Amino acid sequence: MNRRHFLQTTAAATLLPGITQAAPPATRIIDTHTHFYDPTRAEGVPWPGKGTKLYRKVMPADWRALAEPHGIRETVIVEASQWVEDNQWILDLAEKEKCIVGFVGNLDPNDAAFATNLERFAKNPIFRGIRWRGDLVRIDANKEKVLAGAKLLAKHGLQLDLNGPPTMLPHAAQLAADVPDLRIVIDHLGASGDPQSLRPEWKENIGIAAKQPNVFMKVSALVEQVKCEEGQAPHDTAYYLPILDHLWETFGPDRLIYGSNWPVSDKGASYDVVFKIVDEYFRAKGTEACEKYFWKNSLTAYRWVERK
Template sequence: MSAERIDAHQHFWDPSRGDYGWLTPELQTLYRVFGPNDLKPLREAVHVARTVVVQAAPTVDETRYLLDLARDDASVAGIVGWVPLDAPDSVELIDELAREPKLKGVRPMLQDLPDDRWIENPALAPAIRALIKNDLAFDALIFSRHIPSLKVFAARFPELRIVVDHGAKPQIKDGHAAWQSWADGIAELAALPQGLVCKLSGLATEAAPGWSVATLKPYVDHLLDRFGPERLMWGSDWPVLNLNGDYSHWFDAARQLTSHLDASAQQSIFGDTAREFYRL
């Protein structure tokens, strides 16, 4: 096993490109260009060698923009892009994009779609089969309300490699009231036969301002208990993270929350799981 440290989930963007519907000037912290040179000092300070860059706009143009950024940047290990999975030309598009060696997966922005059950649509089947054929992964950006549909989807495509983004975004700021439905849903996803993996990411964003290691501990403990370190991968979710934290603070918190594990388990979370899952 390599001791390389990998950030399994971060973003680059340029608002002037005009296809980030959610990224508005009101989000002052985020409404600017974020590129590899912005991330470099942050990841180097905590010895993160490479990253997986995840789409932030539901367009093929943004996927091509990220692939262009990645082409000559050794720090970008892979791109998770976006494809219109329900479009008539989805298979041809997937086949074309898959020729890019750094394309490692796709992500529909499920959390933003009006239909919580969209993922159950049978019309997606040709595109999903094309992902499997091209050995591409699937990032599931969900809340706990999407879990029943994700289970249907996973059962339909047992060969598809699926990773749950951001621990299924537990509503940490809502405290105990939102805990049980999330915790039960995580247990169900972790028990699925094909062995879904999960990202230890995005938790700071879901917490109230001023969060601490203690705030996040029950959530991280539950993810560890259900998925185990070999099916968890750490991600920063930078620069979205900047809304309620920063790179080093979240990295340090994640290290503390996993410090009771042995060295190989920690290496799984901070590098090996991502490398194996995404074929980096």
């Protein structure tokens, strides 16, 4: 065991009552939430905006330089663009980058070409599903088209990521109940807010979503939601326990998934800190919980592919 792993093990062992020794590092880690994009393309990008720190070329090699020191060599990309052809741009990137084991794209169920586009991209095994962001697709509106789109995803064996405020969670639970064959992943903690000042409706609505067995929770965006100067989120895992403990109590060991949200996560803290927080927490839960969180649960939810 090297010095880094020794220190991480020692730290993890102090977090939870009754834990005297943390589990070893996970044997495999899949980062299920990265964004790659290139503003230097002739057509540019719809996100991020010019003049922001995120407005730069971000590619797999940049992520690997941060992730590989932690033993993280594989990722599921989540859409960063609502442009239909940017789905193909990521799939083309994945042809060259074997670290990409899955891609969650962006297709609007309100688009008349939704079914055609979904069938087109679903032919590629790297394409694992789509994400509906609350600023683009409200699942509590146009319910007929949303439900039809969700059923079509399930038909293709694909999954659905959802990103939105806590008020979205009961609607996500209803969608999960209406389409029980659809695997739904809630992004970014369901927008909990700062761990020390959680949004009042968050805890209750998390419980509602967790009651549906086909709903998973991605433990991402922990540091970005902290109220602090940019990049100065606390490093202490204990700071995040109000969120982590509630998710553990509601979703349990089988439906929590690792995702960094890099490079957006840099707004809160470095990749090292983002990983360190969840590494300490889940290794303190034991070997099996650690393995499930870092890769086994994501295989269930995303059905990502092995690359050779």
